[in-house]
Every structure is written in structure tokens, then in C-alpha cells.
Amino acid sequence: MENFSITGSNYIPTVYFDAQSGVLEIAGESYHEYTVEFFQPIIKWLRDYLATPGREIVFNFKMIYFNTSSSRRFLEIFDMLEDYKRSKKGKVTVNWYYQNNDFDMLESGQEFAEDVNLPFNFYTF
Template sequence: MDNLFIKGSTYIPTVDFNAQTNILEMSGESYHEYTIEFFQPIFEWLSTYLSQPGRSFVFNFKMTYFNTSSSRRFLEIFDMLENYVKNKGGKAEVNWYYKEGDLDMLESGEEYADDVDLKFNFISYP
């Protein structure tokens, strides 16, 4: 399976999904106006990746800012991961990175952790 890499820019996050290392990472900022179009290839890649049962993987979430529309797409991703763990015997761990003192980003991660049944690790950095 090919990896998925999207280089981030002003409005879109960097996406680095590696099928060989089983490390999926999103970083940067996400406030693109057309989130459905941007996230569609991500959902397609994840659907293919998650079609193989029993994978163990880590999802590193290193966002510094995202808008409401992006937030909804992230929830869709977490829902996909949760369904995979529940229905296909996979193991997933989410590392939620947030800048020290950025309580909004920490609270956003805690809200996602409450919404889905996935293991979340909250990791602050300076």
C-alpha cells in the first residue's frame, strides 16, 4: 500500500500517513474553506488502510489550530478509527500534542477523547 503525504501550507495541514511504520500524523493548521474536498483523499486512504484487520497503529495529532469545519472532519477520522478498533480487531493510540498553556487545544482533545472510545495520550511541548 502506498503512503499518503500532503505537504501543508497556510490553510491546510501536513498529512503523513505511513502504511509501513503504521504511524499516521497530521500537523500544522487547518482552516481550508473546502474541507470536504481536502479531506476526501484522506478518508479514501484510511478506508483502504483500515480494510486490513488487526493493524496496530499510532495517530499523532499535532495541530496548532483548526476551524469548526475541520473539527468535524477530524471527528469523522476518529470515528473511523474507533469503528476499526471495535469491528476489525485493530489497536489504535492517539497522541494529542498541544503547546504548553494552550488550554483550548487541550480541551479540544479531551472533547474528542470523550466522544470516541480510543486511547488518547495528551502530550504538551514548549
């Protein structure tokens, strides 16, 4: 499967999904007003990728900022990963990065961790 990438800009995060290694990363800022449209190809790639069972996935979130609309899309991604882990023998680890002192960002990650059954690690960057 091809890798997937989006080059970030002002309100768009950098996305790099490495199909071979299973390291998937979203980084930067996300406050696109039309997150459904923006995330659609990301979700589609992920759906195709998760069609193959038994993959080992490391999902890195290195966000500086995201709006509430993006929260919704992130939850969608977590739900897919959780489902993959449960029903397709997938191994999934989430690494949630937050900038030093950005406790709001840490808290957002902790809330997602409470919401889905996936192992979360928290790191500063």
C-alpha cells in the first residue's frame, strides 16, 4: 500500500502515514473549518489500511492546536483503531505529544484515552 502524506500549512496539520512501518503521524495545527472534507481522504486511507488484519500500528499525535471540530475527527480515528484492535488482531499504540507546559493539550489526550480502549503514552516535545 502507498504511503499517505499531507504537507501542513497554517490551519492544516502535517500528515504522514508510513504503510510499511505502521507509524502514522499527525502533527501541527488543525483548525480547518470544514474538517469533514479535510479528513475524508485521511479516514479513507486508514480504512483501507485497516482492512488487513494483524498490523502493528504506532499512531503519533503531535498537535500544537486543534479545534473542537477536529476533536470529532480524532475520535473517529480512535474508534477505528479501537475496532481494529478488538476485531482484527491489530496492535495499536497511541503516542500523544504535547508541548512543554501545554497542559490543556495533555488533558485533551487524557480525555481521549478515557474514551477509547487503546494504550496511550504521553510525551512532551
